[in-house]
Amino acid sequence: MVLSQRIHEAFKGTVERMTGPRTVSAFKEKGVLSVSEFILAGDNLVSKCPTWSWESGEPSKRKPYLPAEKQFLITRNVPCLRRAASVEEEYEAAGGEVLLDNEDDDGWLATHGKPKETKGDEDENVPSMEALEISAKKSLIQTNPSYFGGEEEEDIPDMEDFEDPDNLVESDPATLQTTYLVAHEPDDDNILRTRTYDVSITYDKYYQTPRVWLTGYDESRMLLQPELVLEDVSQDHAHKTVTIEDHPHLPGKHASVHPCQHGAVMKKIIDVLMSRGVEPEVDKYLFLFLKFVASVIPTIEYDYTMDFDLGSSSS
């Protein structure tokens, strides 16, 4: 974590401690949620998409303004079959939807390939994010796929050393011998594609919006370094809006979509819906929110595609 991010965290923490949680609804005006609206929308998500559930997290990290058993939402073991970078290349080549990320089209999708003109100043409305340096370098992608045997841990012995002295072998005809390689797509670099993710949604009191966190596991279900999670993030976001920070309810560092623009993006989505004569309902907020998040993490197949009414339609 770099210094500016740290300072911002300290500032945010202080503000969160000194101000009370939002109690008045500003869902339509600002695209933000009050605490009770977050619970309402979370309950709706859990009932419509039961792979999501409420959890209480670490007791020491519990937020007093949230019910103890409803601190955050999580869905575990979500497949991610391939890396976002490779998908984007194919997608753009096929003229598919691309996230527009400039001042006017904040977070919206272009449906016919990347727009021909891209503005040079597209990053400028994302405050405090420019300074973030996240190393999703190509070299990192090729090596060190998990916490197992990182290059700096020379003292981790080779796998062969773990071979058991009593040479445990179980022979049993009823055990199906599975092959370890279970990749769905062959690839020349031999990196397996099937990772899984735990996706969680917390309430960010400062920005008054939900916030998404990602915990990745490699193909043998070993924890992924948060930096490697960035391979599964849309490359437009990997270097600025997705950061690696302490999870508010769980131990360790996790990748997270920074919520500073969430309110503004949600406001735009709500405005578009209203202009179409749809009256958005606050308990559907998280479905809209997850659809927007899908543009940031396009290859993680968490449950958001259910058919639902966006709100009571007057048309």
Add this chain to the structure above:
Amino acid sequence: MAQEEKSRSGCGSSSSTILQFLPFNSLVDEGFWHSLSSLKLNKYGIDDSPIPLTGFYAPCSHSQVSNHLTLLAESLPTDENNQSSMPAISRGNRNRCPVPGTLYNTNTLEAFHALDKKSLLKEEANKIWEDIHTGRAVEDSAVLSRFLLISFADLKKWSFHYWFAFPALVLDPPATLVESKRASKWFTSEQAKSVSAACNDWRNSSITADVPFFLVSIASNSHATIRHLKDWEACQADNQKVLFGFYDPCHEKGPGWPLRNFLALICSRWSLKSVHFLCYRESRGFADMESSLVIESLITASQGLNDRQLVPNAVGWEKNKNKYVSRCINLAKSMDPIRLAVSAA
């Protein structure tokens, strides 16, 4: 599908196709290692007596990945001073069906490697066998799937060596596969609809959501009911078609590992020869008859299974990349105070 299976394995007659199970896999959340470290430092010290654990699993819910036996921070007993502390688990979470387990955390790497894995596995298998014979497994079916974890927590380097086992009682001779079909093909469409609805009700009730073994009884009018294992006799009296259902964590042809001890229960308690199983799987959190399987199996190994003294052989040490070796994870990046201070600067 059964035809395919037979021709692929090259076995001529159906009776010689062994019913095979896909091994369970483990997944450990970072929080588990954080909690274990703090317990080791603040509570256990060098006491290396076995620690009760609770693992979690759920039916497979994505067609591309199996579910795993997951350990979380909550899997360990709480840090408080109450001595006989079991993990404090709130029941009823459909995505967290509890599985009891035992942790042997050693004080040295040498002691970790020197653990007698065969006898530890046998000990855990004995518990399952006892629960089958005392009837506890029928009352609380979660005890049918136990697990074992051996570990060495190197708190100086923040690295953890560990190895899981999912003890499964071995039938001798093994059960044979007669037929395996998608549930949507095996049931009539009316039955499939009713089974789906009944399973969804079962999964949505906080009383039954995390009960992983159950009975599916189908009346002559195609109406399906899900019942507890202890209602087996009642189902017989009604002269209904009964399938043995379980939450199947695996996504492939399956069946998954939890069926093994269920099979041992069925043949030692009810001495059945021909059994139908429902390998229950979900899609997006709802019953999915397309990915769920109905398996018909023949059990020939009933001799000896009624004898409580004669514990069947057990298998189940987890393979790591196709080898019987332990795993190691290093969490210095998130646990070492010096590194945390450096990264924070």
